[in-house]
Amino acid sequence: MEILELSEQLVGHKLGRNIYDDSGRLLLPKGTILQRSHISQLINMGYSKIAVGSDDLDANNEHDNETIEYNPLTQAFTLAVDNLKDLMAKVSAGHLVGQGEVEETMELIFPTVLETNNILLNLQDLRRKDEYTLQHSVSVSVVALKIGQLMRMSQHDLKMLGMAGILHDIGKCKIPLDILNKNGSLSEEEFREIQKHPVYGYEIVKGMKLEDPRISLAVLQHHEHQDGRGYPLKLAAGKIHLFSKIIAVADVFDAMTSERPYRGKMALFKAMNEILTSSVNHLNPQVVNKLRTYVLSICPGASALLNNGDIARIIMMNTDEPARPLIQIGDKFINLREHRDLWVKDIIM
Ligand SMILES: [Fe+2]
Numbered sequence: 001m002e003i004l005e006l007s008e009q010l011v012g013h014k015l016g017r018n019i020y021d022d023s024g025r026l027l028l029p030k031g032t033i034l035q036r037s038h039i040s041q042l043i044n045m046g047y048s049k050i051a052v053g054s055d056d057l058d059a060n061n062e063h064d065n066e067t068i069e070y071n072p073l074t075q076a077f078t079l080a081v082d083n084l085k086d087l088m089a090k091v092s093a094g095h096l097v098g099q100g101e102v103e104e105t106m107e108l109i110f111p112t113v114l115e116t117n118n119i120l121l122n123l124q125d126l127r128r129k130d131e132y133t134l135q136h137s138v139s140v141s142v143v144a145l146k147i148g149q150l151m152r153m154s155q156h157d158l159k160m161l162g163m164a165g166i167l168h169d170i171g172k173c174k175i176p177l178d179i180l181n182k183n184g185s186l187s188e189e190e191f192r193e194i195q196k197h198p199v200y201g202y203e204i205v206k207g208m209k210l211e212d213p214r215i216s217l218a219v220l221q222h223h224e225h226q227d228g229r230g231y232p233l234k235l236a237a238g239k240i241h242l243f244s245k246i247i248a249v250a251d252v253f254d255a256m257t258s259e260r261p262y263r264g265k266m267a268l269f270k271a272m273n274e275i276l277t278s279s280v281n282h283l284n285p286q287v288v289n290k291l292r293t294y295v296l297s298i299c300p301g302a303s304a305l306l307n308n309g310d311i312a313r314i315i316m317m318n319t320d321e322p323a324r325p326l327i328q329i330g331d332k333f334i335n336l337r338e339h340r341d342l343w344v345k346d347i348i349m
């Protein structure tokens with residue numbers, strides 16, 4: 001193992017030691033293959049030198065059992081959340097934030113999301129209970145990017161969509177924390193206050209002078225509904241931009257599958273079913289369908305919790321009956337289409 005000066009020349013080298021943040025959270029595990037985004041982030045954090053390569057003498061290092069499997073999306077996600085934390089703090093303090101800072105945060109996750117087939121595998125592990133808005137914003141960006149990728153958007157459009165995802169709830173930094181973090185039900189007045197966040201966000205993003213107006217539009221429109229009953233403008237489906245429709249689906253999906261202080265997270269299939277139901281008058285059906293097809297495509301190989309408590313491995317999906325795939329328990333294969341007393345209650349990625 002060598003201690004080397006941090007520079008772009010270290011791209012492709014293996015990190016020699018775990019890197020932790022101030023609060024002791026693991027940022028980059030030992031063994032990570034360094035990418036350009038890691039290096040710029042470490043420089044931003046004040047690092048000038050790091051350990052690269054492996055060293056067998058380190059086998060007894062106290063942190064060795066904390067070394068986790070290299071997982072690019074986990075790392076990218078954590079770095080993006082930290083970036084967004086700084087960005088939101090600046091916005092809250094009334095400082096100017098420019099396109100570069102938003103772009104930098106989006107670029108941290110961009111290549112990894114496009115290269116990662118199963119983004120949920122990583123997202124499910126990552127959600128901590130604190131910092132919900134930050135994590136939710138990055139998750140929405142990740143899910144929106146995946147939907148956009150499946151819709152075959154251009155790289156440029158995907159980047160703009162990714163930025164819209166990161167910024168979609170930025171207006172929440174103007175909502176008083178006691179309303180935002182309230183566990184009980186909201187009063188009518190508090191609810192009206194929360195519903196102002198798309199407009200607050202639109203004003204903040206306008207002030208950033210981003211070159212693409214679709215970003216501020218998506219921030220403004222992400223709570224509009226297909227039937228014109230959303231907020232703030234009660235726009236009809238034809239007036240809602242595609243970016244806003246994608247962010248809306250990613251937003252609902254992430255909110256449902258996240259654990260909140262006042263409720264547990266919803267099982268993946270249940271969330272998909274709810275989203276399908278709400279696509280009738282709330283969410284855009286084409287976008288919902290893209291997400292559904294995607295979720296079903298990553299299920300084979302995952303573990304499933306059955307209604308009788310058994311854990312099985314999913315072998316093949318029956319797309320018209322997602323809760324009834326072909327499964328394997330031990331060396332037995334069971335087609336749940338033919339065993340109507342059994343069904344999948346949850347997926348364990
Ligand atoms: Fe929102």
Ligand SMILES: [Fe+2]
Pocket residue numbers: 136140168169251
């Ligand atoms: Fe949101």
